[in-house]
Amino acid sequence: MLKALRGFASPMDTDVTLCRVEEMPDGGMKHFEIMGYDVMVVRLGDQFYCVDEACTYKWAMLTDGHVDRERLAIVCKDCNGAWDLQTGQPKDPPAKFPLNAYRIEAEGDDLIVTFTY
Numbered sequence: 001m002l003k004a005l006r007g008f009a010s011p012m013d014t015d016v017t018l019c020r021v022e023e024m025p026d027g028g029m030k031h032f033e034i035m036g037y038d039v040m041v042v043r044l045g046d047q048f049y050c051v052d053e054a055c056t057y058k059w060a061m062l063t064d065g066h067v068d069r070e071r072l073a074i075v076c077k078d079c080n081g082a083w084d085l086q087t088g089q090p091k092d093p094p095a096k097f098p099l100n101a102y103r104i105e106a107e108g109d110d111l112i113v114t115f116t117y
């Protein structure tokens with residue numbers, strides 16, 4: 001029984017095609033909803049990043065903020081809190097708790113995220 005419960009509680013990964021690569025301009029960011037969860041994707045050159053969209057401070061939508069290219073960070077427009085786009089870890093206060101960061105890759109023409117839930 002305990003084994004079954006542990007298995008049930010384990011996180012699951014699923015690959016989700018978000019959009020075509022050409023739909024994400026360099027420096028652009030976009031909101032996506034995956035199974036009811038809000039995530040955001042950022043493109044910097046040939047690199048893509050995917051993190052939760054709602055900040056962990058006051059649940060602001062981080063796509064309203066801006067990308068700090070040099071620090072690979074997403075910065076909140078309301079309070080300048082910042083998170084690392086690669087890891088989701090907080091970089092500048094008041095950001096304190098991490099965002100979930102998801103593996104994302106271009107496969108051919110498609111942009112695919114491995115979503116963990």
Ligand code: FES
Pocket residue numbers: 055056057058059060076077078079080081082094095
């Ligand atoms: S309001 Fe959420 S980080 Fe600024």
